[in-house]
Amino acid sequence: MLLSERDKKIIWHPFTQEKTASLPVAIKKAQGCYLYDEHNKAYLDLISSWWVNIHGHANPYIANAIYQQALNLEHVIFAGFTHEPAVKLCEAIQKLVPDELSRFFFSDNGSTSVEVALKIAYQYWWNQGQEKSIFLSFAGGYHGDTFGAMSVGATSSFHTPFNKLFFSVLTIPFADTWHGDNLIEEKEELALKTLQKHLEHNSKNIAALIIEPLVQGAGGMKMCRPKFIKDVVNLARHYGVLIIFDEVMTGFYRTGTRFALEQAQVVPDFLCISKGLTGGFLPLALTITSEKIYEIFLNDSFTHAFAHGHSYTANPLGCSAAIASLELLSQDVTLVNINNIINIQQQYVVALSEACDNKIIKIRTCGTILAFDININGVNIDQLKAIFLKKGLLIRPLGNTIYILPPYCITSDELLEAYKIITNSISDI
Ligand SMILES: *Cc1c(COP(=O)(O)O)cnc(C)c1O
Numbered sequence: 389m390l391l392s393e394r395d396k397k398i399i400w401h402p403f404t405q406e407k408t409a410s411l412p413v414a415i416k417k418a419q420g421c422y423l424y425d426e427h428n429k430a431y432l433d434l435i436s437s438w439w440v441n442i443h444g445h446a447n448p449y450i451a452n453a454i455y456q457q458a459l460n461l462e463h464v465i466f467a468g469f470t471h472e473p474a475v476k477l478c479e480a481i482q483k484l485v486p487d488e489l490s491r492f493f494f495s496d497n498g499s500t501s502v503e504v505a506l507k508i509a510y511q512y513w514w515n516q517g518q519e520k521s522i523f524l525s526f527a528g529g530y531h532g533d534t535f536g537a538m539s540v541g542a543t544s545s546f547h548t549p550f551n552k553l554f555f556s557v558l559t560i561p562f563a564d565t566w567h568g569d570n571l572i573e574e575k576e577e578l579a580l581k582t583l584q585k586h587l588e589h590n591s592k593n594i595a596a597l598i599i600e601p602l603v604q605g606a607g608g609m610k611m612c613r614p615k616f617i618k619d620v621v622n623l624a625r626h627y628g629v630l631i632i633f634d635e636v637m638t639g640f641y642r643t644g645t646r647f648a649l650e651q652a653q654v655v656p657d658f659l660c661i662s663k664g665l666t667g668g669f670l671p672l673a674l675t676i677t678s679e680k681i682y683e684i685f686l687n688d689s690f691t692h693a694f695a696h697g698h699s700y701t702a703n704p705l706g707c708s709a710a711i712a713s714l715e716l717l718s719q720d721v722t723l724v725n726i727n728n729i730i731n732i733q734q735q736y737v738v739a740l741s742e743a744c745d746n747k748i749i750k751i752r753t754c755g756t757i758l759a760f761d762i763n764i765n766g767v768n769i770d771q772l773k774a775i776f777l778k779k780g781l782l783i784r785p786l787g788n789t790i791y792i793l794p795p796y797c798i799t800s801d802e803l804l805e806a807y808k809i810i811t812n813s814i815s816d817i
Pocket residue numbers: 497498499500502530531532533600605606634635636637638662663
């Protein structure tokens with residue numbers, strides 16, 4: 389029996405309507421930007437395997453770092469104990485983020501890194517005798533699938549069945565834009581006005597604001613201007629609201645800079661990172677915050693401590709993979725590759741609009757991400773996805789949005805060839 393058939397009998401997949409889903413593609417091995425299925429068919433990975441992979445698959449440098457670490461220390465309880473990879477990793481990341489972000493809390497994935505930020509933000513006020521139970525978030529934002537993360541992502545449409553179980557969240561429109569958009573000023577103004585209204589009416593009860601800076605990922609690769617983020621943060625801060633940047637997707641050069649916060653030119657109170665952290669090898673996440681927040685948890689009584697943790701908190705293998713990934717990321721060749729992708733994607737915008745005419749709209753780029761929306765009546769996106777797969781491209785549209793978010797080791801030729809296949813497939817519809 390094929391692996392994909394054995395799978396179908398026993399496994400329940402994430403984000404999948406199992407009734408109508410076709411057999412999963414069974415991947416036997418991977419190398420660089422390519423995945424190989426059980427029939428040895430190759431797929432060019434244009435979405436970095438759910439946005440986690442940055443140096444290509446089965447990277448030997450990271451693989452070896454994990455192996456060496458596993459021979460020495462695979463795991464240790466992280467309450468009351470510590471280890472070199474955890475400390476070394478945080479020291480390394482501290483050099484990459486603004487000085488104010490100097491306290492590191494580990495967890496396992498993007499959702500839990502958000503959960504940690506939300507809980508610390510809430511308890512920060514609670515420890516000071518204030519109960520602030522409202523959070524601010526953006527329409528269409530996505531922050532993960534655990535309950536707190538779902539609450540602040542309630543408008544993302546992924547979490548509808550659970551709506552009644554969510555805590556209070558006030559929503560702000562996300563001022564998204566694209567090439568040739570001439571209404572952006574109005575959209576930003578409206579969003580800021582809505583924020584201002586929420587703040588005026590509720591500021592005493594608002595614990596924090598959470599935002600995906602520059603790009604809303606799962607919400608459809610929606611992009612905003614850096615200045616919008618800056619204005620939002622400054623306005624919310626004026627009312628004493630804590631700021632959480634969910635950079636789970638945007639971190640590690642996805643938007644062109646190490647973190648999106650550099651372009652927004654503001655420093656949040658919390659920075660959540662995960663997806664690219666280990667180069668796509670192991671689940672690991674960090675919630676980074678300031679001394680100001682940390683100090684509010686220092687007290688003779690345990691009740692003020694942050695009583696949160698996971699069995700695999702700061703797993704040494706994950707930390708070693710992350711250190712190795714950072715080392716690769718700091719090499720000149722990686723930065724050259726990243727800039728190359730950025731340049732090619734920007735050039736492709738023109739070719740794309742010419743080739744596909746009005747079949748696609750809202751073309752947008754941010755760093756290494758390129759996205760656009762399909763504008764064809766009655767088009768079946770699943771069918772288009774199947775065509776891409778058949779032609780050897782791993783692309784996973786979000787609604788009507790097609791996007792490319794490649795591993796940084798992709799070559800110009802591979803990218804250009806992929807574009808050609810994509811444009812031809814769309815023109816053929
Ligand atoms: C993917 C994602 C999450 C959730 O991360 P998981 O590792 O899937 O739990 C949270 N926030 C953003 C912005 C994401 O893209």
